[in-house]
Amino acid sequence: MDWTYLLIVTVKVIVVVVGLLGGFAYMTLVERKVIGRFQLRIGPNQAGPYALLQPIADAIKAVFKEEIIVTHANKVVYMLAPAISVGFALAAFAVIPFGPDIHLFGRTIPLQIADVNIGLLYILAMGGLGTYGLILGGWSSGSNFSLLGAFRTTAQIISYELPMGIFVASVVLGAGTLRLSGFVEAARPWYMWIWLWLSFPFYFTVMLAETNRSPFDLPETENELISGFQTEYGGIKFALFFMAEYINMITASAVMTTVFFGGWRGPFVAQWPLLGVVYFTIKTFILLLLFLWVRASFPRLRYDQLMSFAWKLMLPVSLIYLAITACLVVLV
Amino acid sequence: MATLMEISSQPDTAGETESVQRLQQQFPGAILATDNFRGQQAVTVKAERLLDVARFARDALKYDLLMDVTSYDRLQLGEEPRFVGVYELHSVQHNRHLRLCVPVPDDKKPQLPSVTKIWPTANWHEREAYDLMGIRYKGHPDLKRILMPDDWVGHPLRKDYDINREQVPFTVNWGDPEFENMGQQILEPIVPAMEIPDGMDHRHLVINIGPQHPSTHGVLRLITELEGEKVVRVDPDLGYLHSGFEKQGENVRWKDFAYYTDRMDYLSSMSNNLGYVLAVERLLNIEVPPRAQALRVIMAELQRIASHLVALGTAVLDLSGTSMAFLMYAFRERELITDIFEMVSGGRLTLSYMRIGGLADDVPPAFDYKVRQVLEVMPSRIDEYDRMLTRSAIFRGRSVGIGVLPAADAIALGVTGPMLRAAGVPYDLRKLRPYCGYDQYDFDVVTETGADVYARYLVRVNEMRQSLRIIQQALDSLPEGPVNVDNPKIVPPRRELLDQDMEALIHHFKLWTEGMKVPAGSVYSATENPKGILGFFLVSDGSAHPYRLRVRGPSFVNLQALNEMAQGQYVADLIASLGSVDIVLGEVDR
Numbered sequence: 054m055d056w057t058y059l060l061i062v063t064v065k066v067i068v069v070v071v072g073l074l075g076g077f078a079y080m081t082l083v084e085r086k087v088i089g090r091f092q093l094r095i096g097p098n099q100a101g102p103y104a105l106l107q108p109i110a111d112a113i114k115a116v117f118k119e120e121i122i123v124t125h126a127n128k129v130v131y132m133l134a135p136a137i138s139v140g141f142a143l144a145a146f147a148v149i150p151f152g153p154d155i156h157l158f159g160r161t162i163p164l165q166i167a168d169v170n171i172g173l174l175y176i177l178a179m180g181g182l183g184t185y186g187l188i189l190g191g192w193s194s195g196s197n198f199s200l201l202g203a204f205r206t207t208a209q210i211i212s213y214e215l216p217m218g219i220f221v222a223s224v225v226l227g228a229g230t231l232r233l234s235g236f237v238e239a240a241r242p243w244y245m246w247i248w249l250w251l252s253f254p255f256y257f258t259v260m261l262a263e264t265n266r267s268p269f270d271l272p273e274t275e276n277e278l279i280s281g282f283q284t285e286y287g288g289i290k291f292a293l294f295f296m297a298e299y300i301n302m303i304t305a306s307a308v309m310t311t312v313f314f315g316g317w318r319g320p321f322v323a324q325w326p327l328l329g330v331v332y333f334t335i336k337t338f339i340l341l342l343l344f345l346w347v348r349a350s351f352p353r354l355r356y357d358q359l360m361s362f363a364w365k366l367m368l369p370v371s372l373i374y375l376a377i378t379a380c381l382v383v384l385v
Numbered sequence: 386m387a388t389l390m391e392i393s394s395q396p397d398t399a400g401e402t403e404s405v406q407r408l409q410q411q412f413p414g415a416i417l418a419t420d421n422f423r424g425q426q427a428v429t430v431k432a433e434r435l436l437d438v439a440r441f442a443r444d445a446l447k448y449d450l451l452m453d454v455t456s457y458d459r460l461q462l463g464e465e466p467r468f469v470g471v472y473e474l475h476s477v478q479h480n481r482h483l484r485l486c487v488p489v490p491d492d493k494k495p496q497l498p499s500v501t502k503i504w505p506t507a508n509w510h511e512r513e514a515y516d517l518m519g520i521r522y523k524g525h526p527d528l529k530r531i532l533m534p535d536d537w538v539g540h541p542l543r544k545d546y547d548i549n550r551e552q553v554p555f556t557v558n559w560g561d562p563e564f565e566n567m568g569q570q571i572l573e574p575i576v577p578a579m580e581i582p583d584g585m586d587h588r589h590l591v592i593n594i595g596p597q598h599p600s601t602h603g604v605l606r607l608i609t610e611l612e613g614e615k616v617v618r619v620d621p622d623l624g625y626l627h628s629g630f631e632k633q634g635e636n637v638r639w640k641d642f643a644y645y646t647d648r649m650d651y652l653s654s655m656s657n658n659l660g661y662v663l664a665v666e667r668l669l670n671i672e673v674p675p676r677a678q679a680l681r682v683i684m685a686e687l688q689r690i691a692s693h694l695v696a697l698g699t700a701v702l703d704l705s706g707t708s709m710a711f712l713m714y715a716f717r718e719r720e721l722i723t724d725i726f727e728m729v730s731g732g733r734l735t736l737s738y739m740r741i742g743g744l745a746d747d748v749p750p751a752f753d754y755k756v757r758q759v760l761e762v763m764p765s766r767i768d769e770y771d772r773m774l775t776r777s778a779i780f781r782g783r784s785v786g787i788g789v790l791p792a793a794d795a796i797a798l799g800v801t802g803p804m805l806r807a808a809g810v811p812y813d814l815r816k817l818r819p820y821c822g823y824d825q826y827d828f829d830v831v832t833e834t835g836a837d838v839y840a841r842y843l844v845r846v847n848e849m850r851q852s853l854r855i856i857q858q859a860l861d862s863l864p865e866g867p868v869n870v871d872n873p874k875i876v877p878p879r880r881e882l883l884d885q886d887m888e889a890l891i892h893h894f895k896l897w898t899e900g901m902k903v904p905a906g907s908v909y910s911a912t913e914n915p916k917g918i919l920g921f922f923l924v925s926d927g928s929a930h931p932y933r934l935r936v937r938g939p940s941f942v943n944l945q946a947l948n949e950m951a952q953g954q955y956v957a958d959l960i961a962s963l964g965s966v967d968i969v970l971g972e973v974d975r
Contacts, residue, residue: 088708088710091710092710092712092713092714093710093713093714093717094713197590197592198592201614201956267705267706267708267709268705268779270706274706274957275599275706275707276599276600276702276703276704276705276706276957276960277600277956277957277960278956279598279599348708348709349708349709349710350709350710351705351709351777351779352701352704352705352709352774352777352779352780352783353704353705353706353779353783354779354782354783355782355783355955355957355958356614356955356957357614357955358782358783
């Protein structure tokens with residue numbers, strides 16, 4: 054294997070991980086600011102200009118907090134759970150193309166860590182595995198509230214992976230590929246675009262549940278379960294769970310950008326390939342704001358309502374959508 | 386039974402007298418005495434016949450709402466026997482009020498029959514009387530302490546209880562051996578074995594919701610038995626905020642207890658002030674000038690809006706988590722009202738604006754403008770809530786059919802206020818027993834028929850609209866004149882007068898050295914607070930201090946219905962039901 058190839062991949066991995074962690078850190082700030090505005094407040098404004106140092110202050114606080122391990126906890130699993138969550142959350146981003154190919158030093162470098170041919174399946178798999186972090190964390194904490202949170206996570210994941218998988222399948226049918234870079238480059242007639250966008254609200258709803266965001270943040274539900282699966286976590290371990298949630302949110306938005314909104318495509322990308330990264334970031338950011346908007350506006354669903362919503366509404370809708378897509382693909 | 390029934394709009398005094406006569410005919414030997422003081426009928430009943438009389442009063446005379454169960458200790462009055470149990474009965478249907486006084490036969494081991502079988506609401510009241518006065522109630526299903534710790538020695542409300550027993554460390558008594566262990570922390574955490582409370586199934590999951598929990602609205606502990614996510618039983622554990630206001634009341638002057646009422650339901654201190662001063666004024670048999678009455682109404686209604694805003698905000702918060710924006714919307718509006726309160730009284734939360742005999746002071750000139758601002762802004766803001774919540778599918782899904790408490794159960798459990806009106810009973814003391822001239826104003830009693838969380842939300846939203854109507858009318862017809870009664874034995878003279886008038890100086894001196902004397906007797910006074918009926922039962926021995934001061938807090942009584950509402954529903958619904966009760970722990974524990 055060419056050593057430069059290895060070097061390039063390493064550099065890309067570092068860039069993506071640093072980008073995601075930075076994105077996570079500043080996403081917390083953005084969220085606090087935006088939710089603050091929604092709630093007629095100002096939000097954080099003390100640490101540095103526009104509170105830009107707030108994430109750093111938060112990080113320092115989380116790292117230096119006293120580490121408390123609950124007496125009842127299963128210690129190995131308890132320590133491992135946040136790591137599992139963050140690990141898989143980071144890994145999921147590997148297949149997402151965040152820009153067009155660029156040419157450097159006579160080489161063509163795709164702005165994507167791994168362009169695997171089963172990209173979407175990989176993302177589904179990583180999302181499913183990341184849930185283990187929540188379940189194990191809730192189970193190993195030795196607290197009833199955590200346990201209830203873990204149960205809810207399990208049930209929620211089973212309910213939501215199914216319609217999500219079916220929506221993904223219909224998107225795949227339309228594009229004819231599982232490769233994520235294939236979605237960006239896929240050429241569709243206009244009516245197929247409209248048909249694709251019709252499924253976006255459903256897919257977005259499923260993604261809210263998949264990332265445990267309000268109004269589907271039932272594993273947490275601070276009003277009932279205090280903090281759900283992470284009740285007994287504090288300091289950096291809590292921050293890791295927090296990080297996993299935000300990185301999942303970023304990944305989910307990135308996937309939606311790629312699948313529904315043409316990824317990095319936009320005007321003048323052919324002339325300046327790096328513009329693609331900017332377009333990609335902007336599109337992802339707008340979707341992230343959508344997550345926050347929903348969070349500030351809706352009450353939370355109840356646990357059983359979420360289940361019936363998933364099984365009685367989302368599943369049939371996704372199946373019908375899949376059937377019609379299949380017909381369209383074959384006939385048109 | 387009582388769905389949207391006809392309720393007579395005037396207190397039925399003739400009917401009250403008739404009830405007393407019928408009781409006398411029915412139980413000739415059991416009725417020891419009758420009394421009519423300040424227009425209130427009281428009947429003294431023999432303890433042995435209490436259950437028969439109570440059952441007759443409920444079934445034949447339709448006294449279906451047991452407002453309060455309390456007791457007082459006559460040790461310093463020199464009367465025999467020492468303890469008296471007091472039952473405040475109310476007939477929702479006939480709008481009648483009747484007090485049963487039951488002398489407790491044995492001074493050493495005071496015991497009364499429990500009326501929980503007749504009025505389930507007596508459960509917590511009797512536990513409280515047992516806890517604080519030491520009267521045992523025979524036949525009570527679960528007679529244990531409710532406010533004080535389980536291992537507490539003695540009963541604080543007894544007159545021979547030493548209130549200085551519990552020492553507070555100061556430099557003067559720091560050497561006391563009692564404080565030897567202070568400052569030494571427990572370093573090893575003790576993990577006690579989880580004990581399943583009596584009556585709960587060990588196969589179920591028993592969790593403590595609270596005392597440190599985001600949704601308990603204070604320090605309340607709900608021992609909750611769960612089967613899966615379904616609630617089997619909820620057992621609220623109270624008393625974390627117990628501060629003994631009733632005992633305090635016996636040791637401060639009449640005037641000074643008004644400041645304590647601020648701290649009970651601190652979200653509606655104006656209404657608490659009003660309830661207390663009206664009770665004392667009834668004992669004094671005085672009526673405040675029209676301007677003071679109108680201002681009191683304006684304040685009470687502003688306070689109702691402010692309290693409902695917090696109730697709605699936190700109830701929605703319980704359904705949606707901290708990020709949902711509605712709470713802050715509610716607080717934006719409440720801010721306008723607290724600004725007005727700050728303007729008239731100087732405080733924003735604890736106000737003490739209403740005083741015995743009138744108000745602390747007249748309102749400043751800008752008051753009119755500020756209140757009109759609220760009147761102008763609020764309707765559109767309430768419409769905004771409608772758009773945000775009333776029509777929201779998720780909100781309806783979370784609240785319709787949740788925590789249902791039908792009218793019959795609500796009355797049996799003594800539930801009042803928006804919770805009772807949400808069950809379809811148009812029961813509002815402002816209409817039924819008008820005080821402060823509420824009868825001059827045109828407003829509707831808001832009712833809903835759902836009896837669920839959603840209906841309670843709607844009642845509160847619409848009550849805010851009605852309160853705005855009342856404020857508008859009261860402000861438009863605000864009379865000129867003094868805001869205090871012209872009686873220097875009750876109301877202290879103004880500061881300027883002290884420099885000019887010898888008599889004013891003497892009155893001031895007397896008021897501050899001896900205090901205001903209140904005629905001997907006992908009254909019960911109830912007002913319609915934002916959360917329900919706030920009742921004061923006052924016993925005066927003619928001195929400057931209350932002899933017995935009993936507070937019937939609506940939050941305390943309404944909270945008792947939580948188990949009824951939450952059984953068989955999900956944990957999330959338990960939280961929603963709790964939010965819809967609208968409790969303030971300061972009042973629950975008092």
